[in-house]
Amino acid sequence: MTAFHQVTARRGNIIDGAGYAKALRDRLAAHVANLKAAHGLTPCLTVVIVGEDPASQVYVKSKGEMTQAIGMESRTIRLPDTTSEDELLKIVDDLNRDPVVNGILVQLPLPKHMSSLKVIDAINPDKDVDGFHVINAGKLAVGLDGIVPCTPLGSLMLLKDAVAAHGDTLAGKSAVIVGRSNIVGKPMAQLLLNQDCTVTIAHSKTKNLAEVCQGADILVAAVGRPKFIAGDWVKDGAYVIDVGINRIEVATPEGPKGKLVGDVDFDGAKDRALAITPVPKGVGPMTIACLLNNTIKAFCLQNKLPVPEGV
Numbered sequence: 001m002t003a004f005h006q007v008t009a010r011r012g013n014i015i016d017g018a019g020y021a022k023a024l025r026d027r028l029a030a031h032v033a034n035l036k037a038a039h040g041l042t043p044c045l046t047v048v049i050v051g052e053d054p055a056s057q058v059y060v061k062s063k064g065e066m067t068q069a070i071g072m073e074s075r076t077i078r079l080p081d082t083t084s085e086d087e088l089l090k091i092v093d094d095l096n097r098d099p100v101v102n103g104i105l106v107q108l109p110l111p112k113h114m115s116s117l118k119v120i121d122a123i124n125p126d127k128d129v130d131g132f133h134v135i136n137a138g139k140l141a142v143g144l145d146g147i148v149p150c151t152p153l154g155s156l157m158l159l160k161d162a163v164a165a166h167g168d169t170l171a172g173k174s175a176v177i178v179g180r181s182n183i184v185g186k187p188m189a190q191l192l193l194n195q196d197c198t199v200t201i202a203h204s205k206t207k208n209l210a211e212v213c214q215g216a217d218i219l220v221a222a223v224g225r226p227k228f229i230a231g232d233w234v235k236d237g238a239y240v241i242d243v244g245i246n247r248i249e250v251a252t253p254e255g256p257k258g259k260l261v262g263d264v265d266f267d268g269a270k271d272r273a274l275a276i277t278p279v280p281k282g283v284g285p286m287t288i289a290c291l292l293n294n295t296i297k298a299f300c301l302q303n304k305l306p307v308p309e310g311v
């Protein structure tokens with residue numbers, strides 16, 4: 001049983017991502033307080049947002065609030081969507097050189113006239129708290145300690161906790177990840193491989209996807225399509241991590257209403273799964289909690305301090 005398991009509240013087999021994220025933030029707040037008391041220093045996260053995308057604005061606001069809530073310094077740089085790529089690269093360069101800034105996050109997606117790969121590549125890998133820089137992706141691929149992308153890291157924490165709660169281990173399990181993006185699918189696959197799972201990465205060209213999923217002890221969905229994974233694609237007793245966040249419209253007596261759903265048909269899957277993350281309140285809250293986790297790790301490495309246990 002891991003320390004994480006002791007703080008996780010569960011309703012039946014539904015993994016309480018929101019509760020787990022809250023407990024993680026509480027532990028991080030204690031680390032921040034200890035760092036302040038011992039060294040008089042405060043970790044600082046700077047988020048850069050370009051343009052007015054409403055979903056990105058909500059995410060950035062929430063990242064800033066949660067950074068402050070655990071006692072860290074939060075800075076936000078808001079730029080108009082007329083900003084040129086060169087101007088953004090100059091700002092990233094300034095942040096790389098600023099000794100007060102420990103973590104840099106450039107909110108994606110960027111406007112179409114910018115290359116997100118080029119911008120991410122410009123971030124100092126030691127301050128790349130999203131873990132998207134090729135140096136951090138490479139470290140993960142070869143099993144070195146680097147900064148791991150937040151959503152897969154949070155998904156792994158929930159999965160480890162759920163597996164431990166059943167007195168089980170990840171080693172040797174067959175894991176299927178549906179989705180191969182650089183930010184979720186691929187790093188998730190690397191993390192599970194590093195945990196000695198036998199990993200399959202499925203994508204839009206995968207044949208017989210239902211059958212592939214039905215063989216999975218661990219099924220991770222990162223597709224971006226509402227309820228795409230049908231209930232009967234889930235093996236009895238599988239662990240299911242639903243990364244997807246999709247907004248759909250549902251009819252209500254008051255008229256159509258927006259609702260968030262995952263990539264998995266939750267109602268169809270929940271009685272087959274041994275444990276399953278809901279949407280919302282599953283993986284989503286873990287992403288920001290792991291961003292804070294990564295900022296503390298980056299701060300400690302930059303200041304040559306020991307990284308607190310569990311971070």
Ligand code: NDP
Nearest residue numbers: 151179180181184203204222223224243244245283284287
């Ligand atoms: P991308 O669009 O970058 O990748 C989607 C992946 O799904 C691709 O690899 C694609 O395959 C695959 N795919 C698409 N259609 C099919 C299909 N019919 N059959 C099999 N595979 C398919 O998405 P992201 O990885 O960025 O995000 C995935 C989901 O996770 C989204 O809902 C997103 O909102 C959510 N998300 C949630 C986060 C959180 O905090 N919880 C954070 C990040 C993302 P191919 O490569 O062949 O095109």
